[in-house]
Amino acid sequence: MKVAMTKGDDGVWSATVGPLKPEYYVYVFVVDGVQAQDPRNIFRVRDGQRYGSALHLAGGFTSDYAVNDVPHGTLHLVWYPSPGAENDAALVRVHAAGIRDQRGRYPVFYLLHGGGGDEDAWTTLGGRRRSWTT
Numbered sequence: 001m002k003v004a005m006t007k008g009d010d011g012v013w014s015a016t017v018g019p020l021k022p023e024y025y026v027y028v029f030v031v032d033g034v035q036a037q038d039p040r041n042i043f044r045v046r047d048g049q050r051y052g053s054a055l056h057l058a059g060g061f062t063s064d065y066a067v068n069d070v071p072h073g074t075l076h077l078v079w080y081p082s083p084g085a086e087n088d089a090a091l092v093r094v095h096a097a098g099i100r101d102q103r104g105r106y107p108v109f110y111l112l113h114g115g116g117g118d119e120d121a122w123t124t125l126g127g128r129r130r131s132w133t134t
Contacts, residue, residue: 024055071098
C-alpha cells in the first residue's frame with residue numbers, strides 16, 4: 001500500500017493509515033525515489049537485499065511474535081575459520097535455559113537462514129522484538 005505524506009504548517013511530515021489489523025508490518029519511506037528507513041524507529045528488517053522499518057501490532061495470531069515470560073537461554077556469537085569462504089565466519093550458539101554451566105552431550109538443532117540472511121537473522125528478526133498494543 002502506498003500512502004502519501006503531507007507537510008504540515010509546522011514543517012512536520014505525516015500520514016494517516018488504518019485502522020490496521022494486528023499484524024507484523026514492514027515499511028519504508030520513499031524520498032525523491034530513494035528508499036529510507038524510519039529514523040525514529042529502532043526496529044529493523046533486513047535480509048541482505050531489503051531493508052525496512054518494522055511495526056508489530058499485537059493481537060490475535062501475532063502473539064507468536066511476543067517474548068513470553070518463560071526461561072530463555074543464552075546466545076553466544078562464535079567466530080570460526082571458514083576455509084571455503086577464505087575468511088572467518090560467525091554463528092550464534094544457543095545454550096538452552098538451565099544447561100549453560102553443565103557438561104555433557106545435548107541434541108543439536110540447526111537453523112539456517114534464507115538467502116541474504118546472516119548468522120543473527122533468526123535472533124534479531126525472529127521474535128526478539130518489542131510489541132505495541134493497538
